[in-house]
Amino acid sequence: MNKGSKTKNRVDVNLTEKDVVPDQLQLQVTVAVDQTALDVPIKVSFPIDKAKYAAHKEIVYEVNQEVAVDGQRFTIGKITAYPTQTEVSIHFDPANTKHIFDFDQLALADEHGHTYSFWGNGVPYTRDGENVVIYNLESIYFTQPEQLFLQAKQIRALDKEKRHVTIDAHSGTLLKKPDDRVHLDALRQNDDIVGMDFSLQVDVQDVNRYVSFVSDLTDDRGNEYELLQSTSSSDHENELVQVYGKLFKRLTSKGAPTEYRFTLDSYPTRLSDGFRVPVK
Numbered sequence: 001m002n003k004g005s006k007t008k009n010r011v012d013v014n015l016t017e018k019d020v021v022p023d024q025l026q027l028q029v030t031v032a033v034d035q036t037a038l039d040v041p042i043k044v045s046f047p048i049d050k051a052k053y054a055a056h057k058e059i060v061y062e063v064n065q066e067v068a069v070d071g072q073r074f075t076i077g078k079i080t081a082y083p084t085q086t087e088v089s090i091h092f093d094p095a096n097t098k099h100i101f102d103f104d105q106l107a108l109a110d111e112h113g114h115t116y117s118f119w120g121n122g123v124p125y126t127r128d129g130e131n132v133v134i135y136n137l138e139s140i141y142f143t144q145p146e147q148l149f150l151q152a153k154q155i156r157a158l159d160k161e162k163r164h165v166t167i168d169a170h171s172g173t174l175l176k177k178p179d180d181r182v183h184l185d186a187l188r189q190n191d192d193i194v195g196m197d198f199s200l201q202v203d204v205q206d207v208n209r210y211v212s213f214v215s216d217l218t219d220d221r222g223n224e225y226e227l228l229q230s231t232s233s234s235d236h237e238n239e240l241v242q243v244y245g246k247l248f249k250r251l252t253s254k255g256a257p258t259e260y261r262f263t264l265d266s267y268p269t270r271l272s273d274g275f276r277v278p279v280k
């Protein structure tokens with residue numbers, strides 16, 4: 001860092017409704033000089049003036065509007081605006097034949113076309129049970145637009161039955177997969193350590209958008225696994241091919257598996273259209 005220059009950043013602290021906001025917080029930072037960390041961390045304490053936000057009550061919009069795209073249904077529940085963020089509750093119909101992974105460019109838009117989306121840091125969403133997701137967007141608390149819409153460009157989804165992937169532990173081949181765009185390039189097994197390398201063909205719009213792919217692994221013996229490492233990158237020869245590396249550790253000893261199994265956390269397939277619904 002140059003002398004006299006400043007570096008700014010932001011820290012998000014996420015609290016649940018049961019958490020009690022303290023009267024004081026302490027920030028502790030370990031500073032490195034010439035790549036050598038100082039022995040004594042820098043500690044800065046600052047008070048929290050609760051009176052400044054005590055009068056700011058949340059603003060609730062009861063939308064309760066059902067949206068249907070390609071026969072898949074979900075309901076926009078309530079939208080709650082806080083001074084720090086806006087929470088959008090979406091209820092997915094359990095009868096849907098497809099699993100909806102996520103929305104592309106989910107945002108609130110006002111009458112002037114200004115949008116309020118997830119700002120890129122913190123927690124993008126939380127789950128409330130199996131079929132309810134609460135998305136965290138930028139706050140509209142202090143803007144109070146005259147008109148407000150909730151919209152998304154596209155909807156990422158996949159047939160529920162296609163989410164389940166099976167790998168032959170002996171041949172290292174995919175026995176069950178969603179389509180021909182995904183390939184298992186390598187399967188490494190060393191005692192209780194299992195490594196997998198996948199390649200995924202994507203469209204141009206997904207070149208710089210990676211998916212979590214898989215985080216939970218099991219097998220036909222019922223063993224449990226822990227994800228140790230996950231990597232993702234683009235193929236250096238073809239930017240439309242994404243490469244994923246997964247490293248797992250087997251936590252139980254129920255016998256050597258003949259098949260590995262997992263459920264896709266995300267996949268770059270989409271419904272035919274997005275949506276736009278009025279909020280106010």
